[in-house]
Amino acid sequence: MSDFKVHRLVKELVEVLGSSASPEKCMDIIQKNSSPYSSHPASQSAVRNIAQHSPNPAAFLSKYEELKSKNVDNIGSFVNLLARITEDKRLKSALEKHAASIAASVSEPSSEMTSTTASFDDQSSMKLVEDYALVRNRLKKVATSTETIKVSPFQKSIDSLSKNRPPNRPLPSVPNWWSERPYMTMDFVEDLSPNLSPLVGIPSTSQENYLLEDLLYCLSGITGNHIAPHNITDTHGSRTFFTTEGIDLPLKELVNRILPLASHYSLVARFIEEKSRFEYGVVNHALSAAMQNLLKDYLVFVAQLESEHHKGLLTLHKLWFYIQPSMRTMEILANIADTINKADARGGKVLSYLHEQTTGAMGEQGSQELCLYLTQAACVPYMEILEKWVYKGVINDPYEEFLVEDNEVIEMEELPLDYSDDYWEKRYTVRRERIPSFLEKVADVILRTGKYLNVIRQCGKVFKSPQAEEIVYTIKQRQYVEAIERAYLFASKTLLELLMTENNLMKRLRSVKHYFLLDQGDFIVQFMDLCEGELQKKIDEIVPTRLESLLELALRTSAANNDPFKDDICAELLPYDLMFQMFKILTIETTEEEEYRVQSQNFNLLGLESFSFGYNVKWPVSLVLNRKALACYQMIFRRLFYCKHVERLLCSVWLSNKVAKSFPLTASQTYGPAFALQQRMLNCVQNLEYYMMFEVIEPNWHEFLGNMEKVNNVDDVLLCHSNFLDTCLKDCMLTNSVLLSTVHKLLGVCVKFAEFIKVSTPSLHVLSGRNASTSASTSDSPAVERVVSESDSFEQSISRFDLEFTGMLVGLLDKIAELGRINNSEKLVNVLYRLDFNEFYGEQLQKLTAERYRLESKKGQTSG
Numbered sequence: 001m002s003d004f005k006v007h008r009l010v011k012e013l014v015e016v017l018g019s020s021a022s023p024e025k026c027m028d029i030i031q032k033n034s035s036p037y038s039s040h041p042a043s044q045s046a047v048r049n050i051a052q053h054s055p056n057p058a059a060f061l062s063k064y065e066e067l068k069s070k071n072v073d074n075i076g077s078f079v080n081l082l083a084r085i086t087e088d089k090r091l092k093s094a095l096e097k098h099a100a101s102i103a104a105s106v107s108e109p110s111s112e113m114t115s116t117t118a119s120f121d122d123q124s125s126m127k128l129v130e131d132y133a134l135v136r137n138r139l140k141k142v143a144t145s146t147e148t149i150k151v152s153p154f155q156k157s158i159d160s161l162s163k164n165r166p167p168n169r170p171l172p173s174v175p176n177w178w179s180e181r182p183y184m185t186m187d188f189v190e191d192l193s194p195n196l197s198p199l200v201g202i203p204s205t206s207q208e209n210y211l212l213e214d215l216l217y218c219l220s221g222i223t224g225n226h227i228a229p230h231n232i233t234d235t236h237g238s239r240t241f242f243t244t245e246g247i248d249l250p251l252k253e254l255v256n257r258i259l260p261l262a263s264h265y266s267l268v269a270r271f272i273e274e275k276s277r278f279e280y281g282v283v284n285h286a287l288s289a290a291m292q293n294l295l296k297d298y299l300v301f302v303a304q305l306e307s308e309h310h311k312g313l314l315t316l317h318k319l320w321f322y323i324q325p326s327m328r329t330m331e332i333l334a335n336i337a338d339t340i341n342k343a344d345a346r347g348g349k350v351l352s353y354l355h356e357q358t359t360g361a362m363g364e365q366g367s368q369e370l371c372l373y374l375t376q377a378a379c380v381p382y383m384e385i386l387e388k389w390v391y392k393g394v395i396n397d398p399y400e401e402f403l404v405e406d407n408e409v410i411e412m413e414e415l416p417l418d419y420s421d422d423y424w425e426k427r428y429t430v431r432r433e434r435i436p437s438f439l440e441k442v443a444d445v446i447l448r449t450g451k452y453l454n455v456i457r458q459c460g461k462v463f464k465s466p467q468a469e470e471i472v473y474t475i476k477q478r479q480y481v482e483a484i485e486r487a488y489l490f491a492s493k494t495l496l497e498l499l500m501t502e503n504n505l506m507k508r509l510r511s512v513k514h515y516f517l518l519d520q521g522d523f524i525v526q527f528m529d530l531c532e533g534e535l536q537k538k539i540d541e542i543v544p545t546r547l548e549s550l551l552e553l554a555l556r557t558s559a560a561n562n563d564p565f566k567d568d569i570c571a572e573l574l575p576y577d578l579m580f581q582m583f584k585i586l587t588i589e590t591t592e593e594e595e596y597r598v599q600s601q602n603f604n605l606l607g608l609e610s611f612s613f614g615y616n617v618k619w620p621v622s623l624v625l626n627r628k629a630l631a632c633y634q635m636i637f638r639r640l641f642y643c644k645h646v647e648r649l650l651c652s653v654w655l656s657n658k659v660a661k662s663f664p665l666t667a668s669q670t671y672g673p674a675f676a677l678q679q680r681m682l683n684c685v686q687n688l689e690y691y692m693m694f695e696v697i698e699p700n701w702h703e704f705l706g707n708m709e710k711v712n713n714v715d716d717v718l719l720c721h722s723n724f725l726d727t728c729l730k731d732c733m734l735t736n737s738v739l740l741s742t743v744h745k746l747l748g749v750c751v752k753f754a755e756f757i758k759v760s761t762p763s764l765h766v767l768s769g770r771n772a773s774t775s776a777s778t779s780d781s782p783a784v785e786r787v788v789s790e791s792d793s794f795e796q797s798i799s800r801f802d803l804e805f806t807g808m809l810v811g812l813l814d815k816i817a818e819l820g821r822i823n824n825s826e827k828l829v830n831v832l833y834r835l836d837f838n839e840f841y842g843e844q845l846q847k848l849t850a851e852r853y854r855l856e857s858k859k860g861q862t863s864g
């Protein structure tokens with residue numbers, strides 16, 4: 001089960017129970033205490049504890065034994081959970097209160113309904129009697145008409161199994177031999193009304209001969225003249241017998257002791273006939289074939305007894321003595337058949353039960369050998385599927401019994417063009433209910449082994465496992481577990497060499513770092529010089545081909561020209577900005593998810609806000625550089641790219657300082673705060689860039705390279721790469737919604753300020769002209785009056801920008817300090833000291849912190 005699904009279920013449970021607990025904390029507890037692919041049997045103390053607290057202990061124990069006999073999945077874990085609930089008084093009390101509140105809410109409308117309908121009872125009572133008689137007559141007619149229709153007892157289960165199969169793989173059709181040719185069955189023929197001959201007045205010796213002949217018939221599944229079976233109502237139930245009248249009591253007692261063998265035979269014969277059908281899978285087919293071989297030996301034994309009877313050497317006492325070994329064997333077979341029928345088990349579930357029977361019969365050598373024979377025979381087709389998977393990466397599972405399921409959604413020919421990032425995680429999945437208990441520990445190894453080989457095979461590589469050997473079930477798991485582990489080592493080593501050596505994975509990742517993480521300095525400067533004018537247009541006014549041409553020119557005229565993978569980089573204009581992209585991810589499984597589910601067309605979106613690099617990746621490198629990974633790279637790039645753009649805007653404002661140098665002192669004082677604010681903004685943006693590039697990306701990249709030298713398989717590669725991207729996103733303040741929006745607004749204030757200074761540049765030139773014109777009177781010149789009035793407005797605007805920027809920055813620093821205290825994040829604290837290196841904002845931060853503590857303490861006193 002995926003983490004998102006578990007989180008959703010936990011959240012629903014918390015909401016239903018009305019708890020104030022955080023779903024995230026509950027998720028952490030579940031993940032720490034859970035173990036994949038494992039089931040925990042119920043402890044006897046847990047069962048006793050629940051029974052003691054149950055209002056009806058006998059009913060609970062009966063139901064538990066019934067479910068346990070059916071091998072119901074997770075019954076042990078569920079019982080342990082109930083026991084924990086009964087022991088936890090607080091939880092039990094909370095659940096009782098919650099149940100009482102629900103019952104009260106349900107009973108309220110029903111009581112109103114009762115009072116409303118009470119007046120109609122007298123009027124409708126007579127009509128109900130008439131309707132009852134009419135319905136009864138109709139049911140009688142339908143029941144009478146359906147009695148003549150003959151339906152196979154297995155048809156219902158067959159139909160249910162056929163519905164669950166995909167339409168492109170229908171089950172083969174088999175004639176209904178059971179109804180068309182009833183005498184083909186190995187079991188007793190039903191729907192006959194045997195007329196048993198009475199044995200009244202016949203001597204005991206003759207009665208014994210008659211009974212011996214009938215018993216031999218019944219042991220072979222044939223109705224006798226004096227002993228006959230009852231018709232069964234449950235196709236999976238045990239068969240009972242009845243005898244004729246007049247049998248002496250000692251003889252009847254011996255007959256009743258022998259007849260359970262015939263009942264066991266009947267159950268096993270029905271099991272073989274049913275489970276040999278296509279829809280029950282190859283494991284049941286193999287088990288049925290093994291039981292069929294044992295039945296052949298059993299029928300040979302019955303034939304030998306019949307030969308002894310014809311020679312006059314067989315008595316009921318001898319028969320009872322001779323059948324003792326067969327009685328135990330057939331009892332074991334019948335118990336296995338009955339349990340599998342009750343659980344409706346297939347595939348791995350059948351093998352799990354057989355394995356339990358084999359290991360549980362350690363004290364009886366004969367029983368253990370029998371169970372081992374059945375288990376090994378049933379495992380043969382399952383192990384053949386397993387061998388193809390771990391040695392060739394191919395699943396040949398026509399009846400969907402194997403523990404690995406192939407969810408193929410993309411043809412191999414279309415894979416490089418229409419690659420889905422879910423391929424590696426969702427193409428092949430483990431079906432927990434299909435895992436045999438003796439393969440639980442290596443289920444994940446089996447999954448990864450076949451996945452690795454499948455990728456190698458789809459790359460067109462021919463391979464042959466040098467240590468391919470037959471995998472056979474044994475009581476000691478070492479043999480087949482070691483074979484699986486050897487296959488896993490070969491597959492992981494081969495695929496890792498394919499990625500690292502033949503497909504140059506590390507060179508690819510370094511190439512991606514050059515472009516997406518701004519590692520190639522001259523390229524990004526060259527690109528922004530060429531494309532900044534084009535990207536400042538609205539998204540619908542940008543010509544993509546022109547942008548691609550400028551990108552190509554920047555690649556050819558910079559150090560990136562030496563990159564062998566430069567042709568895989570491309571320009572993309574996304575239909576949303578970085579904020580929408582991040583919040584769409586951060587609001588998953590929250591109440592705000594609906595707001596970011598559908599993106600409306602935003603024609604006012606600028607190219608700078610929608611631009612990102614794309615990267616063309618081919619199979620199998622796309623396993624690592626999948627869409628999810630590229631999206632993470634794009635999010636980091638968009639933040640860095642926009643910071644670079646803001647830095648360039650603020651640097652262009654610096655050019656205006658040269659004009660102000662020619663102003664007189666009184667005039668330059670007007671523009672001094674603007675240039676001071678510009679310097680603070682530039683310092684802030686440059687420190688943010690330095691922090692993200694040199695304190696986050698570079699250290700994490702070096703750590704990533706060190707981890708990549710230690711990897712042993714592709715899953716380790718994926719994990720290292722995913723951890724690198726997740727850490728970069730987190731430390732770049734992209735995964736915290738408050739920090740994300742605050743930094744975005746801070747950069748927005750810097751952009752507005754730079755645009756304002758750019759618009760105000762003509763006023764600076766007017767001031768420069770006024771300074772050069774010494775003969776003109778400042779009080780009489782209309783141009784000067786206009787400039788002065790503009791300068792007053794300019795000062796007010798700069799003051800507003802200053803207040804807005806300072807408030808945003810102080811809020812950012814306060815949030816960083818708070819998160820640094822909570823998470824003990826040294827990197828975030830570094831940002832705090834970089835942005836406030838001279839404690840310029842320290843006083844305001846202290847005031848803000850003191851005010852927050854004052855409000856929190858006041859709130860606490862009010863609630864107290």
